[in-house]
Amino acid sequence: MSSISGKAMTHLQQLEAESIHILREVVAEFANPVMLYSVGKDSAVMLHLARKAFYPAPPPFPLMHVDTTWKFREMIRFRDRMVAECGLKLIVHVNEEGVQRGITPFTHGSALYTDVMKTEGLKQALDIYKFDAAFGGARRDEEKSRAKERIFSFRSANHRWDPKNQRPELWNLYNTRIRPGESIRVFPISNWTELDVWQYIHLEKIPIVPLYYAAVRPVVERDGMLIMVDDERLELKPGETVEYKSVRFRTLGCYPLTGAVESTADTLPAIIQEMLLTRTSERQGRLIDHDQAGSMEKKKQEGYF
Amino acid sequence: MAHQSDLIEQDILAYLKSQEEKSLLRFITCGSVDDGKSTLIGRLLWDSKMVFEDQLATLESDSLKVGTQGGAIDYALLLDGLQAEREQGITIDVAYRYFSTDKRKFIVADTPGHEQYTRNMVTGASTAQVAVILVDARKGLLTQTRRHSFLVSLVGIKQIVLAINKMDLIDFDEERFQSILADYRLFAADLGFSSIAAIPISALNGDNIIEPSANTPWYQGPPLLNYLETVQLEDDARQQPFRLPIQWVNRPHLDFRGFCGTVAAGTIRPGDELQVASSGKTSRVSRIVTMDGDLPEAVAGQAVTLTLTDEIDISRGDLLTGIGATPLHTRHPEAHLVWMSDEPLQIGQLYLVKSAAAVTPGRVTRVEYVVDVNTLEQKQAPTLGLNGIGVVRLELDRPISLDPYRENRATGSFILIDRFTNATVAAGMVIAIAPLELREKQITPEPEGTDAVGNRIITLSGAATSGPGVSLVDLTRQWGTLEFQLSPGFMEHLGKGNRILFRLRDLGQLPAVAQLAYEQALSFEFDRTADAVSILLFKRDTALQPRSYDDDGTGI
Ligand SMILES: Nc1nc2c(ncn2[C@@H]2O[C@H](COP(=O)(O)OP(=O)(O)OP(=O)(O)O)[C@@H](O)[C@H]2O)c(=O)[nH]1
Ligand SMILES: [Mg+2]
Numbered sequence: 001m002s003s004i005s006g007k008a009m010t011h012l013q014q015l016e017a018e019s020i021h022i023l024r025e026v027v028a029e030f031a032n033p034v035m036l037y038s039v040g041k042d043s044a045v046m047l048h049l050a051r052k053a054f055y056p057a058p059p060p061f062p063l064m065h066v067d068t069t070w071k072f073r074e075m076i077r078f079r080d081r082m083v084a085e086c087g088l089k090l091i092v093h094v095n096e097e098g099v100q101r102g103i104t105p106f107t108h109g110s111a112l113y114t115d116v117m118k119t120e121g122l123k124q125a126l127d128i129y130k131f132d133a134a135f136g137g138a139r140r141d142e143e144k145s146r147a148k149e150r151i152f153s154f155r156s157a158n159h160r161w162d163p164k165n166q167r168p169e170l171w172n173l174y175n176t177r178i179r180p181g182e183s184i185r186v187f188p189i190s191n192w193t194e195l196d197v198w199q200y201i202h203l204e205k206i207p208i209v210p211l212y213y214a215a216v217r218p219v220v221e222r223d224g225m226l227i228m229v230d231d232e233r234l235e236l237k238p239g240e241t242v243e244y245k246s247v248r249f250r251t252l253g254c255y256p257l258t259g260a261v262e263s264t265a266d267t268l269p270a271i272i273q274e275m276l277l278t279r280t281s282e283r284q285g286r287l288i289d290h291d292q293a294g295s296m297e298k299k300k301q302e303g304y305f
Numbered sequence: 306m307a308h309q310s311d312l313i314e315q316d317i318l319a320y321l322k323s324q325e326e327k328s329l330l331r332f333i334t335c336g337s338v339d340d341g342k343s344t345l346i347g348r349l350l351w352d353s354k355m356v357f358e359d360q361l362a363t364l365e366s367d368s369l370k371v372g373t374q375g376g377a378i379d380y381a382l383l384l385d386g387l388q389a390e391r392e393q394g395i396t397i398d399v400a401y402r403y404f405s406t407d408k409r410k411f412i413v414a415d416t417p418g419h420e421q422y423t424r425n426m427v428t429g430a431s432t433a434q435v436a437v438i439l440v441d442a443r444k445g446l447l448t449q450t451r452r453h454s455f456l457v458s459l460v461g462i463k464q465i466v467l468a469i470n471k472m473d474l475i476d477f478d479e480e481r482f483q484s485i486l487a488d489y490r491l492f493a494a495d496l497g498f499s500s501i502a503a504i505p506i507s508a509l510n511g512d513n514i515i516e517p518s519a520n521t522p523w524y525q526g527p528p529l530l531n532y533l534e535t536v537q538l539e540d541d542a543r544q545q546p547f548r549l550p551i552q553w554v555n556r557p558h559l560d561f562r563g564f565c566g567t568v569a570a571g572t573i574r575p576g577d578e579l580q581v582a583s584s585g586k587t588s589r590v591s592r593i594v595t596m597d598g599d600l601p602e603a604v605a606g607q608a609v610t611l612t613l614t615d616e617i618d619i620s621r622g623d624l625l626t627g628i629g630a631t632p633l634h635t636r637h638p639e640a641h642l643v644w645m646s647d648e649p650l651q652i653g654q655l656y657l658v659k660s661a662a663a664v665t666p667g668r669v670t671r672v673e674y675v676v677d678v679n680t681l682e683q684k685q686a687p688t689l690g691l692n693g694i695g696v697v698r699l700e701l702d703r704p705i706s707l708d709p710y711r712e713n714r715a716t717g718s719f720i721l722i723d724r725f726t727n728a729t730v731a732a733g734m735v736i737a738i739a740p741l742e743l744r745e746k747q748i749t750p751e752p753e754g755t756d757a758v759g760n761r762i763i764t765l766s767g768a769a770t771s772g773p774g775v776s777l778v779d780l781t782r783q784w785g786t787l788e789f790q791l792s793p794g795f796m797e798h799l800g801k802g803n804r805i806l807f808r809l810r811d812l813g814q815l816p817a818v819a820q821l822a823y824e825q826a827l828s829f830e831f832d833r834t835a836d837a838v839s840i841l842l843f844k845r846d847t848a849l850q851p852r853s854y855d856d857d858g859t860g861i
Contacts, residue, residue: 008328008540009604009606009607010325010326010327010328010329011327011328011329011410012325013606013607014329014606015329016608017567017606017607017608018608020567020608021552021567021608024552024553024565024566024608025552027553028552028553028621028662051596052595052596053565053608054555055594055595055596055610056555056557056561056563056594056596057555057556057557058557140401140402140403141402141403143386144383144384144386144400145386145387147384147386147400147401147402148386148387148398148399148400148401163387163389163398164387164389164397164398166398166425167728167729168424168425168427168428168645168720168729168732169428169729170427170428170431170718170720170729170732171431171432171714171715171718172432172567172715173659173660173661173718173719173720175659175720175722175727175729177657177722177724177727178727179727190401191401191403191412193403195324195405199321199324199325202321203325269317269318269321270317272317272321273313273314273317273320276310276313276320277310277313277314278357297386297387297388298388
């Protein structure tokens with residue numbers, strides 16, 4: 001992304017510079033930052049930017065994956081490979097309490113499951129390791145309450161977000177002051193759109209989980225979504241059959257809650273082409289957003305990422 | 306995203322190539338409550354086909370439930386994403402939205418019109434290049450229109466669209482349009498805008514937003530989107546003297562010392578000579594390091610890592626500059642301040658001042674004047690309250706490197722942070738170095754013998770502490786246990802709001818100062834930096850409202 005003499009910076013170069021500035025600011029100002037690494041395309045871009053920001057040093061913070069135990073197996077493989085290649089420390093946190101109570105997406109419904117395994121799990125991990133800043137790969141164009149969130153987003157000691165009382169955020173001067181126990185969630189790619197992320201992955205040749213590319217995979221149709229049968233824990237309901245279809249994923253999460261789209265796009269340009277020509281947003285494939293109106297705002301207030 | 310859909314379908318690689326070259330424009334919508342800002346952006350997103358089908362379904366059901374249009378589509382709901390906003394039908398916080406056309410990418414910040422949320426409007430404005438100021442054609446200019454216009458001019462936005470909205474409600478009356486425009490030009494004459502483009506629109510119905518409207522045959526100018534796509538951005542940051550605020554020093558091993566930061570102005574190449582603003586030390590650029598290989602040059606806006614040819618002392622908060630273009634390096638900036646906290650500015654109280662990478666405690670010593678946003682008149686006032694805008698003098702605990710804001714937005718801006726609540730309480734824009742009279746005066750006292758138990762007596766006289774502001778009493782060369790004696794003028798001097806800064810040799814001198822504070826009922830602030838231990842002694846102004854502080858662990 002180097003700039004050519006005399007030419008104005010392109011929008012991607014500007015976005016990249018802004019993100020690197022944010023990453024460095026956190027490392028300079030916080031004692032114990034962490035990067036929440038969800039293994040998806042946004043995390044891939046965020047990690048790539050972190051490597052650029054601190055080159056030739058590796059990013060001076062660990063990655064943390066809040067694992068629900070229901071992630072696609074390919075995601076876990078990819079995660080471990082990336083961490084090894086980048087020479088980074090990875091913390092994997094699972095909400096063991098939730099596991100012991102037998103909370104699964106099938107038995108307890110997506111809302112409770114997400115709350116326990118993702119939100120609670122994240123809060124536990126932040127408390128255990130006493131992280132004062134946590135990078136997240138959320139973007140403002142994803143959802144209407146995210147569109148309102150600051151880049152440096154303050155969280156109380158109980159991890160709560162107060163959307164009606166956010167700190168002003170002026171220029172690129174970020175207020176990083178917190179008291180013990182409080183923390184800041186930092187979103188370095190706040191201003192990137194889905195297209196920006198894909199274009200950047202394309203230009204910078206950033207590796208992503210193969211699930212983003214179309215391939216023939218076993219799926220069942222459930223509640224109007226195509227759910228991939230990623231392991232034996234997915235039990236078929238009466239009338240459901242496993243079909244083999246050429247599918248891919250626009251976003252990645254827990255396999256029982258993530259809808260696949262039928263597609264033959266098996267290259268990056270083809271994915272981008274498909275994305276540009278569809279008329280639905282990427283979050284549509286996420287079951288958790290549909291639970292109730294304003295649900296993302298509510299989840300965020302309670303400490304969801 | 307139906308733009309260029311043919312090219313997307315036929316040659317995606319060519320399309321992607323064409324996207325790489327696009328420029329980015331950041332703009333805001335602002336103006337008074339209910340003038341139609343959110344509706345305008347909602348409509349713009351809608352008409353440029355940026356609304357997805359699932360979002361449309363949500364919008365339709367939301368419009369039925371909480372819309373202001375009697376069940377018809379309420380475009381503002383695409384922007385007002387917080388529950389509280391939807392319930393009240395207003396914007397509370399700034400929403401960032403993204404869209405693109407064949408020519409440009411846009412980041413728009415839709416800001417709230419309510420005075421109560423002015424700080425959120427300033428948040429959006431601080432990073433914008435163009436402002437779309439809305440006016441309700443039925444109401445004309447209101448106080449908030451003027452306040453927002455003034456704020457827009459303060460943060461350095463030069464290109465303005467005056468969008469005269471709700472033309473559908475006044476039968477697209479040209480005369481009314483012209484008279485509002487004339488009012489505005491009169492008001493804005495001194496605001497330093499380089500251009501004001503007035504457009505008659507209906508945000509609700511889409512007139513003159515994307516296509517020229519048949520309802521305004523008398524209007525010859527471009528529709529809003531066309532203006533935004535073609536407005537020339539006045540960006541000469543690269544031609545200005547080089548500025549790099551150091552954010553982070555990258556030291557992975559002993560053989561590499563990289564200085565990281567975002568270039569605030571100018572252009573730099575390996576071999577160029579640079580200067581550290583605080584120390585005056587110079588060196589040359591050795592390499593511009595990136596993960597993709599070294600660069601032959603870096604320009605304003607890029608986030609870079611430089612290595613230098615010499616081992617000179619540079620740390621976070623330093624400003625690297627080109628030779629012969631020195632910035633202000635001062636403890637006493639004079640600045641515009643926009644106050645953003647419910648609790649008014651406390652003169653003399655210590656806040657944290659954060660500028661590009663530098664953070665230092667500092668205080669406002671004086672409000673020179675406040676600005677009446679309706680008339681733009683300067684008025685005398687003792688302090689600044691919520692949404693107050695004025696010119697103040699600051700006194701920082703240590704000098705930092707700055708530029709006048711009008712010369713450089715990145716190195717001329719700062720924020721004030723309340724040390725107790727950690728709230729961001731003000732936005733500051735540097736004007737110049739404050740006039741001389743407020744500078745500190747330094748005294749190096751000599752002990753006048755010892756008392757009965759062998760303490761060395763130091764007299765603090767009114768004369769030694771004359772002159773307003775802070776006097777520095779240097780105790781770093783005093784040995785033994787100290788005791789202070791006061792001359793008559795001393796307490797009177799502190800009573801006027803003046804302060805004494807003791808620079809200590811070590812902690813052994815602390816009890817003597819504490820004893821003095823105890824006996825005379827004074828307050829003090831303790832500070833330890835890398836090279837000094839100091840105590841600031843002052844008399845709390847009892848006329849100010851007492852406030853309750855939570856313990857923030859600093860022990861003050
Ligand atoms: N007739 C008509 N009504 C409009 C027009 N533009 C906006 N409105 C209506 O005016 C009301 C206020 O619109 P908003 O877009 O919420 O106003 P706003 O400026 O964003 O308000 P705040 O953000 O709260 O300051 C809504 O009921 C809109 O439907 C217009 O061009 N014509
Ligand atoms: Mg609004």
